[in-house]
Amino acid sequence: MANLIPVAKSVGSNKIVPTISIPYPLGDPNTPKEEQWKLRYHRVGVALEALTADVKEQTVFSVKI
Template sequence: MVKEIEKAGFPIVQMANLIPVAKTVGANRMVPTISIPYPLGDPETPKEQQYKLRHHRVGVALEALETEVQEQTVFKVKI
């Protein structure tokens, strides 16, 4: 579905835990997430830390939307 949306002229970012799968389906802009059940956080961590993780990854995704890419690109996130 990611490829079809891009073909229509809309940039899209795939936020995924399994980057190899995202590459296989043809995503052009990918942002790694934390885990499958909790892609943008970890309920075992304090709320402040969860907020920082989410804020950072969403920020990276927004930057990825603004970035022209010619090939599949995985955008770096802080660990």
Template sequence: MGKEIERSGIPVVVMCNLIDVAKTVGSNRMVQTVSVPYPLGDPEMSPEDEWALRKHRVAIALDSLTDEIQEPKVYPTKL
């Protein structure tokens, strides 16, 4: 579905835990999430740290939408 949306000129970013699967289905922009049951969180973190983690990952995803890409890219997510 993301490929069809991109064909119409709208950039798409896939946020997922399984980057290899995203590559296999042809995603162009990929952001690694934390885990399958908690894609943008970690229940073992303090609420403040978890909020910072979520905000950081979403910011990376939003920034990736402005990039002109020639080949699939996985964006780094280190804090």
């Protein structure tokens, strides 16, 4: 999971799951708690899927809900 995708690519990460921001990678404190939970649950789910994915080259996983 990374919030600076170009940096993750430049250091050779092969599986990249985008996050929200630097101080709050998995949430936005300006949103309701229910919305934050859904967002975090989804991002962590994508990250778990990325761990089991067989990739041949650098892959940025989609996090659209």
